[in-house]
Amino acid sequence: MKYTDLNTPNRTIMTPGPVEVDPRVLRAMSTPILGQFDPAFTNIMNEVMEMLRTIFQTTNQWAFPVDGTSRSGIEAILCSVIEPGDKVLVPIFGRFGYLLTEICERYGADVHTIECSWGEVFDQQEIIAAIRDIQPKVLAVVHGETSTGCMQPIDKLGTICREEEVLFIVDAVATIGGVDIKVDEWKIDALIAGTQKCLSIPAGMAPVTYNERVEKVITQRKKVEKGISTETDRLEELDRSHSFVKSNYLDLSMLQDYWSPRRLNHHTEATSMLYALREGLRIILEEGLENRFHRHQLHEQALMAGIEAMGLKRYGNPAAKLPTVTCIEVPTGVNPETVREMLLDQFGIEIAKSFGPLEGKIWRIGTMGYSCRKENVLFTLAALEAVLIRHGAKVETGKAMQAALDIYHNSQLIVHAEVL
Structure with a gap:
């Protein structure tokens, strides 16, 4: 067998690890x-x-x-x-x-x-x-x-x-x-x-x-x-x-x-x-610890706003939420694995399933490190909405992206006001 040069596909990795x-x-x-x-x-x-x-x-x-x-x-x-x-x-x-x-x-x-x-x-x-x-x-x-x-x-x-x-x-x-x-x-x-x-x-x-x-x-x-x-x-x-x-x-x-x-x-x-x-x-250290913590919080908020605006339910006690991982309940009647497969095959986006008693019941989306970027969050929300529509799930079309953009817009206004 002749092996070719290693050429891995480009992925948008939105799992709880490993990340980009x-x-x-x-x-x-x-x-x-x-x-x-x-x-x-x-x-x-x-x-x-x-x-x-x-x-x-x-x-x-x-x-x-x-x-x-x-x-x-x-x-x-x-x-x-x-x-x-x-x-x-x-x-x-x-x-x-x-x-x-x-x-x-x-x-x-x-x-x-x-x-x-x-x-x-x-x-x-x-x-x-x-x-x-x-x-x-x-x-x-x-x-x-x-x-x-x-x-x-x-x-x-x-x-x-x-x-x-x-x-x-x-x-x-x-x-x-x-x-x-x-x-x-x-x-x-x-x-x-x-x-x-x-x-x-x-x-x-x-x-x-x-x-x-x-x-x-x-x-x-x-x-x-x-x-x-x-x-x-x-x-x-x-x-x-x-x-x-x-x-x-x-x-x-x-x-x-x-x-x-x-x-x-x-x-x-x-x-x-x-x-x-x-x-x-x-x-x-170049970014600064406080700035880095704030960045993770910002993109988590944008992702959550988009998920909720789409009509999906977050899993777990909101007061106990891990800022770097967002868990989403799989809508009734939707095959969780074919959703993940379509996200990967059609959009190059990877999200994670879960383990044990939660396997097949939730998806897990990570916003960690270099993966924790605005373009990744917006791309994931848009792709997830499209895939869920293809799966016949009832979602609020067009609202997820707008909710996430509102978070980013308001964050820019706050930063601008602080500078002034």
Whole structure:
């Protein structure tokens, strides 16, 4: 078989991830390769750590990417702090709460869960009551649940976790870079992000940050190997302490040695992905965090206005909505998959279905990172209306685009008034 050059179709990606990658990030990925201990490369590593601290809104020493998709970062944090028998509390309000539960159980944790209906989130007092009742070592919480389009408030949980000596770990994969998250102010002990969502970088890295409370747990799990100093011909890697953590690749004690000034070799860094991460972070800081949060809110509002004007129903409690994902109930009698297929085949637009009890009942539209643009929102609304009409759905024709344009027009008037 003769293979041709790779030529992927152009898509408008409006899923909750992966999303469209900023062209500047793609250009950065073509930068020539450097050796992982070249001073020019280690300087890039240092710059990435500095930029991550700003975006995470933290002064933590440790802020670096784990090589692998966002799940690798989640597992690295959890497997590095959990020992068999440790109590872990996981509030579940969608699919990814179950993922946290599974990962913790694989490392021998005694997992306790509380659950609420999909489409809802917890009152923080419910979680606080569970913390005081269960007395876990770890509270692991999903911040933005893309399966339901809901966002869990977490700003009050860190204070209670400090009082009860609980580690507060947050999965912010769907929110970092699109929603305001204050790691230090909210007393988050460890936070995991992903590159493929609001950061608009290809999937392949999981930026994490953690504080001295987590580092203390990691340090206590080390077992120092005896007698190494007498064997000068041993490899430098054996100078490190050995850990009880089952995973070698995801062991934070080893990863932080790699990202420290010692640069102890642990793995070969994903060079081009680090270039991509650096450029993606630079673009975010160039835009400014507040401006970026405002942009995500604006396009979310325009999309929601268009959906409602079309006569479609949004899924979930509006007060719990995740700003970067909008969930829409599939109209009665409409085949959800043929709608998605027609959007992709005829318009090159991809939207997402859902999971578990919501599969076949809702569509999920992401407004994240570089995909979160006016032309994408307007194109998606126009195409969705056309496809639904072809499917015989009852929609208010012509109203969706006008409602979205009203949002954009009014936003421009507000900006103009503020300038004056």
